[in-house]
Amino acid sequence: MGLARDTYTLFLRELLIFKKNLGVNIARSLIFPILFIILLGAFGSSPKNIPVALVNYDNGLTSLQFINLLQSGDSIKIVSSTTQQAAMGMLAQGNVAAVIVIPNGFSSSQLPKPDIYMYLDNSQPQSASVINMVVNRVAAQMGTQITSASTALADPVSTPVPVVTNYAYGAASNYESFVVGGIVIMVAAFGSVFSSGFTVLSDRELGNLKAFLTTPINKFAILLSKIGYGTMQSLLSAYIGLAIGLALGATVAAGFLGVLELIWIIFLVGLSFGSLSIALAMRAKQLQTYALIGQSIVMPAAFLGGAFVPVSLLPPLLQTVSIANPLTYAVNAVRDIMIKGSLPIGDLVLDSAVLLVFAGLMLALAFVFFKNTSEQIS
Amino acid sequence: MPLQNEYAIEIENLVKKFGDLTAVNGISLKIKKGEIFGLLGPNGAGKSTTINMLLGLLSPTSGKISVNGINMLKEPEKAKGQIGIVTQETVVEPELTAEDNLMIFGRLYQIPADELQKDIDFALKLSDLESFRKAYAGTFSGGMKRRLETAKALMHTPQVLLLDEPTTGLDVQNRSKIWNLLRKINKEQNVTILMTTQYLEEADQLCNRIAIIDHGKLIALGTPSELRQKIGMSTVLEVEADKDSLQKVEQIFRKIGLDPRISGNKVFAAGGAKPVEKVERILKLLSAGKIDAHNISMHEPTIDDVFLKLTGSAVRDETGDFKGGRQSAMLGRGR
Numbered sequence: 001m002g003l004a005r006d007t008y009t010l011f012l013r014e015l016l017i018f019k020k021n022l023g024v025n026i027a028r029s030l031i032f033p034i035l036f037i038i039l040l041g042a043f044g045s046s047p048k049n050i051p052v053a054l055v056n057y058d059n060g061l062t063s064l065q066f067i068n069l070l071q072s073g074d075s076i077k078i079v080s081s082t083t084q085q086a087a088m089g090m091l092a093q094g095n096v097a098a099v100i101v102i103p104n105g106f107s108s109s110q111l112p113k114p115d116i117y118m119y120l121d122n123s124q125p126q127s128a129s130v131i132n133m134v135v136n137r138v139a140a141q142m143g144t145q146i147t148s149a150s151t152a153l154a155d156p157v158s159t160p161v162p163v164v165t166n167y168a169y170g171a172a173s174n175y176e177s178f179v180v181g182g183i184v185i186m187v188a189a190f191g192s193v194f195s196s197g198f199t200v201l202s203d204r205e206l207g208n209l210k211a212f213l214t215t216p217i218n219k220f221a222i223l224l225s226k227i228g229y230g231t232m233q234s235l236l237s238a239y240i241g242l243a244i245g246l247a248l249g250a251t252v253a254a255g256f257l258g259v260l261e262l263i264w265i266i267f268l269v270g271l272s273f274g275s276l277s278i279a280l281a282m283r284a285k286q287l288q289t290y291a292l293i294g295q296s297i298v299m300p301a302a303f304l305g306g307a308f309v310p311v312s313l314l315p316p317l318l319q320t321v322s323i324a325n326p327l328t329y330a331v332n333a334v335r336d337i338m339i340k341g342s343l344p345i346g347d348l349v350l351d352s353a354v355l356l357v358f359a360g361l362m363l364a365l366a367f368v369f370f371k372n373t374s375e376q377i378s
Numbered sequence: 379m380p381l382q383n384e385y386a387i388e389i390e391n392l393v394k395k396f397g398d399l400t401a402v403n404g405i406s407l408k409i410k411k412g413e414i415f416g417l418l419g420p421n422g423a424g425k426s427t428t429i430n431m432l433l434g435l436l437s438p439t440s441g442k443i444s445v446n447g448i449n450m451l452k453e454p455e456k457a458k459g460q461i462g463i464v465t466q467e468t469v470v471e472p473e474l475t476a477e478d479n480l481m482i483f484g485r486l487y488q489i490p491a492d493e494l495q496k497d498i499d500f501a502l503k504l505s506d507l508e509s510f511r512k513a514y515a516g517t518f519s520g521g522m523k524r525r526l527e528t529a530k531a532l533m534h535t536p537q538v539l540l541l542d543e544p545t546t547g548l549d550v551q552n553r554s555k556i557w558n559l560l561r562k563i564n565k566e567q568n569v570t571i572l573m574t575t576q577y578l579e580e581a582d583q584l585c586n587r588i589a590i591i592d593h594g595k596l597i598a599l600g601t602p603s604e605l606r607q608k609i610g611m612s613t614v615l616e617v618e619a620d621k622d623s624l625q626k627v628e629q630i631f632r633k634i635g636l637d638p639r640i641s642g643n644k645v646f647a648a649g650g651a652k653p654v655e656k657v658e659r660i661l662k663l664l665s666a667g668k669i670d671a672h673n674i675s676m677h678e679p680t681i682d683d684v685f686l687k688l689t690g691s692a693v694r695d696e697t698g699d700f701k702g703g704r705q706s707a708m709l710g711r712g713r
Contacts, residue, residue: 002455002488005485006485006486009482009485009486010482010486012482012485013471013474013478013482016473016474016478016482017471017473017474020473020474020514021473206469206472207465207467207469208469208471210435210465210469211463211465211469211483212486213433213434213435214433214434214435214458214461214463215458215483215486215487216454216455216456216457216458216459216486216487216488217455217486218455375435375436375437
């Protein structure tokens with residue numbers, strides 16, 4: 001009763017200070033997602049207009065249809081239509097990322113259709129995978145069997161491998177959705193770490209913490225208001241990040257309901273990292289130390305959680321670490337919602353449960369550290 | 379069951395240890411309701427530790443504290459509600475307006491919502507900040523901040539006001555404003571005031587009673603005039619000179635049968651009988667020894683003198699050389 005009122009009062013104080021610095025606070029929430037999205041090269045770089053050379057031995061109606069379909073998304077741009085020899089030369093010099101060969105008789109009604117050959121420059125795996133994906137999709141659309149060959153440039157001789165592509169999930173997804181899912185979780189963790197623990201320390205330096213402790217309140221009201229403020233900042237940062245991501249092309253497969261579902265996941269991340277940051281602040285005692293430790297926790301946790309690179313691509317040792325990393329589950333939950341459409345539901349329950357346990361542990365840790373250290377604040 | 383308590387603050391056998399260090403070593407004090415009480419002591423004497431225990435920030439190793447008869451250890455929240463605080467380092471929220479500063483602390487001091495606005499208006503008037511109610515406290519001058527903080531401490535009409543060096547760093551004008559404010563609330567609202575200060579003349583002028591603590595122990599307690607009598611100095615003889623000449627001046631004092639002490643660039647001693655004659659002899663000896671004295675005086679003992687005599691060090695370390703001050707204090711005692 002008293003605790004709730006005092007917590008509200010102190011939370012109100014945080015809001016008033018937040019309001020005073022509204023511009024700075026919003027700017028801070030904007031800078032992180034924008035910076036990371038750009039730095040990660042997700043947007044405005046390779047996945048759009050990747051240059052490709054075309055060799056067309058067919059020149060029939062169906063081949064023209066195929067070419068049109070290839071260029072219908074913005075991913076691939078056919079920059080040259082030439083002989084195979086000239087095209088391979090362009091590939092060797094890095095002027096194009098792939099050479100696509102349409103064989104003679106492609107337009108004839110004879111079945112099976114002859115294989116399409118594709119020479120990929122895999123020294124740029126990102127564009128190679130995009131081209132591979134697009135060509136496969138178009139080929140599937142046209143009922144054509146595609147033969148692809150990753151070209152190590154030293155070994156242009158290719159062995160044709162038939163590819164069967166089946167998107168079980170996320171057929172409509174793109175790299176934007178993948179990266180934004182990770183960024184949302186990272187900025188959520190940063191949001192609370194740089195609000196909860198950070199303001200505990202700055203309040204301590206200014207003497208405010210001591211002033212609060214001399215008032216007739218339950219001292220845990222201070223702790224709870226700080227965690228509440230951090231969680232609020234997490235939600236704000238994450239949703240600003242999400243909005244920027246959506247504006248730049250990310251999608252949420254689960255739709256508007258998914259956007260609401262995200263509140264729960266981000267709330268748990270904010271709560272746990274806010275609590276953790278307060279435990280840290282009670283020990284660090286100096287803003288510089290705190291900022292250093294805070295960053296060296298959040299950044300690796302986000303990375304190992306698969307925020308930028310899928311966990312399955314990490315080295316085996318780091319994959320093991322990822323299992324114990326709560327952010328793995330948060331990132332996974334967000335991806336389920338944004339890419340898979342929050343199905344299968346069992347995954348989301350597991351992710352929530354792990355995060356809930358972690359939040360409980362961190363909250364307990366914050367309580368213990370706050371209780372033990374608040375005597376030293378005077 | 380408990381009788382209407384005549385004491386605002388009772389401290390019994392208070393002890394606080396930090397590991398091997400005993401910061402407060404068995405202090406007992408009873409401060410009457412309506413008193414203005416000064417707590418003095420050199421740096422590291424245990425003043426702040428005592429104050430922090432009174433504020434409920436530190437829990438004592440042993441001993442008892444009660445405020446208006448409420449046990450601080452058993453009912454800390456209730457006891458804290460009786461106290462208003464003005465701390466050494468001015469604490470106002472720079473990023474809140476004057477009004478919001480008061481609103482937040484009013485709520486924390488459990489002022490009911492329907493009385494809050496009235497109390498805020500009262501506090502703004504008391505601190506002479508009515509026209510700045512919407513201004514951010516960060517834009518205030520040092521004096522305005524201190525006034526706001528004092529008003530904040532008084533808003534919930536506490537029975538006891540605790541001031542930790544309330545006028546440190548303030549100019550003369552703001553200092554006298556604070557003094558007047560303290561006298562006023564003490565008289566009109568019968569608020570008990572417990573203050574620490576570095577300015578001994580402040581304690582002399584404001585306080586009804588003074589306690590001096592050193593090495594965690596209470597070494598003197600009484601009204602300012604009682605303390606002056608206690609040190610047995612009817613008059614004080616004092617010579618100010620260059621540091622190099624202080625030893626020679628000290629020898630002169632001894633030569634005419636005085637018991638001198640050195641503090642800063644001063645040599646001083648109790649005048650005893652016929653002090654004027656002694657001044658004459660000191661003057662002669664100084665000029666004979668070609669010692670260049672800056673100032674020679676004979677005056678009634680001040681609280682400064684009491685403090686020097688009892689603790690052997692000045693209340694403020696003017697050079698900031700804490701250790702040196704304490705060492706010379708020890709040597710003084712050894713004699």
